[in-house]
Structures are given as structure tokens and as C-alpha cells.
Amino acid sequence: MVGLRKCAAILAFAFIAAASMVSPKETNAQVIAFDARTGHYYYGQFYIGVTWLDARWYAVNHNYQVPPAHLATIKDSTENAIVSRIVDIMADFTGCWGAWIGGYDLSDAHNRFEWTTPELFTYTNWAPGEPNNAGGKEVVMEMSAYTGGLWNDVPLDATFGNRGPWVEEYEPSQVTLLSMTGPTTINSPKTVNYTVTLAAPAPPGGAILFIHSDIPAIAEALPQTIKIPAGSTSMVLSPVVAQTVGFNQTGYVRVYGKNKKSLTVTVTP
Numbered sequence: 001m002v003g004l005r006k007c008a009a010i011l012a013f014a015f016i017a018a019a020s021m022v023s024p025k026e027t028n029a030q031v032i033a034f035d036a037r038t039g040h041y042y043y044g045q046f047y048i049g050v051t052w053l054d055a056r057w058y059a060v061n062h063n064y065q066v067p068p069a070h071l072a073t074i075k076d077s078t079e080n081a082i083v084s085r086i087v088d089i090m091a092d093f094t095g096c097w098g099a100w101i102g103g104y105d106l107s108d109a110h111n112r113f114e115w116t117t118p119e120l121f122t123y124t125n126w127a128p129g130e131p132n133n134a135g136g137k138e139v140v141m142e143m144s145a146y147t148g149g150l151w152n153d154v155p156l157d158a159t160f161g162n163r164g165p166w167v168e169e170y171e172p173s174q175v176t177l178l179s180m181t182g183p184t185t186i187n188s189p190k191t192v193n194y195t196v197t198l199a200a201p202a203p204p205g206g207a208i209l210f211i212h213s214d215i216p217a218i219a220e221a222l223p224q225t226i227k228i229p230a231g232s233t234s235m236v237l238s239p240v241v242a243q244t245v246g247f248n249q250t251g252y253v254r255v256y257g258k259n260k261k262s263l264t265v266t267v268t269p
């Protein structure tokens with residue numbers, strides 16, 4: 001990836017959610033949404049001048065979060081509406097015409113679109129007259145801004161019209177969490193242990209869980225994800241409270257699987 005241009009004016013960090021939400025580390029230019037029905041997260045990436053191919057690569061390979069995401073693949077109108085809100089917010093900031101999502105037609109048979117994942121291309125929400133394969137080379141797909149989530153096919157190399165933002169989808173582990181236990185008052189600096197317990201042993205391949213805290217003294221030291229090995233039911237996290245705080249910091253320490261478990265924690269000087 002060369003020449004990736006992040007929209008410089010963006011300092012906003014917006015959240016939308018169907019029922020719950022999470023904030024990431026690492027970037028100040030994302031919109032995040034969560035579909036409580038499926039447990040999937042959606043990240044709007046505020047870039048411009050990025051082709052669909054590069055956006056696809058970036059969604060899978062960047063390190064904003066682990067495990068990798070993919071360009072959003074849309075299975076129904078509820079999911080389409082979630083992604084559409086992200087696209088509109090990004091358009092407010094970038095002036096883009098839309099954002100890349102994960103549909104493409106790289107076969108010779110035009111207008112036979114597929115998702116970049118193995119999911120079936122059944123639900124569609126094309127704009128009237130689309131996909132029209134304008135100019136004979138429209139083989140990738142965007143969701144157009146301010147249309148209520150209508151889709152359009154666009155050339156593979158398109159960056160005109162401030163094209164480049166994309167929406168990616170992250171599918172965390174679907175394991176059910178039973179509990180998280182650990183100290184709720186911490187006199188810093190101190191190493192603290194939190195234990196995460198699953199409702200059933202982690203499946204083959206293990207369970208990758210997303211962790212987050214909004215307490216600066218803890219967030220600095222937390223891993224962003226943990227992997228509970230296959231067959232294990234619980235695991236101890238060992239975040240280190242890295243620095244002595246000057247005043248009380250209260251917030252949450254939270255772990256996400258199919259559901260989430262939180263503790264309200266206060267770090268004291």
C-alpha cells in the first residue's frame with residue numbers, strides 16, 4: 001500500500017450502534033457500529049484516493065484490530081442500514097460519493113456480483129438502473145452516500161469523486177462469555193489479574209476475544225485481543241497498570257465475544 005491518504009481534516013470519532021458499541025485504540029478517524037443480532041462490528045475508514053482493490057487489501061491486512069476484517073458484505077436491509085449510516089457520516093467529512101463495500105464482479109460475465117467472502121450474494125439494494133457497467137469496466141461496488149444505502153458499480157481503478165473511504169466488517173468470536181472477575185479498586189502502580197470465563201470450552205482454533213478499557217492507566221497495558229486456547233474454559237489476563245495516576249480514574253474493563261462482560265474499575269493514586 002503506497003500513497004494512502006487519510007483525510008487530514010478528520011479529527012472526529014463518531015459512534016453509532018444498533019444496541020451496543022465499542023471504541024478502538026489506534027486511530028482517531030473511524031466510525032464504528034455494532035449489529036447486536038450477529039455480533040459483527042463495522043468500521044468506517046476515512047480515506048480518500050484509495051481504490052477498491054487497495055481498500056480490500058487494507059481491510060484484511062491492516063492492524064487496527066486483530067483478527068482481520070473484510071470489506072462489508074451485506075445480507076439484509078438491517079445490515080445495509082447500519083452500513084449506510086457510516087457511509088453518510090464519512091461523506092459529511094470527506095465529501096466522498098460513497099464508500100467501498102465487499103462486492104465485485106471480476107468475471108467476464110458482467111453484473112454477476114459476488115461478495116469477497118464465501119457468503120452468498122442474495123440480498124441486493126442496487127440503485128435504479130444499477131449495476132449498469134458504465135463504460136464497460138464497472139466491476140466493483142460502492143454504497144452511495146445520502147441515498148439510504150443504494151449500491152452502484154464503479155470502475156476498479158476509480159478514485160474520482162473523492163472515492164476511497166471504505167466500510168469493513170469484523171466478525172469476533174461467537175463464544176458466549178460467562179463472567180469476568182478481578183479487582184475493582186487498584187492502588188497504582190500495580191499488576192492486576194482479570195479472569196475471563198467462557199460458558200463452554202473454546203472451539204477448535206480457540207476463541208479470540210476483544211478487550212477494551214476506557215481507563216487510560218489500564219488501556220495502555222491491555223492487549224487488544226486475547227486468545228483462549230481450544231478446549232480451555234477460562235484465562236487470566238494480566239494487564240499492568242503502567243503508571244501511577246495523579247487522581248482517581250474510573251471506567252470499565254470489558255471483554256467482547258458474542259456477548260460482553262464488564263467490570264467498573266477505579267484506579268487510585
Ligand code: 2F8
Nearest residue numbers: 129130132134138152153154155
Ligand atoms: O462514477 C460512475 C457512475 O457515474 C454515474 O453515477 C454518478 C452513473 N449513474 C448513472 O448513470 C445513473 C453510475 O452508474 C456510474 O457507476
Ligand code: CA
Nearest residue numbers: 132133152153
Ligand atoms: Ca454504475
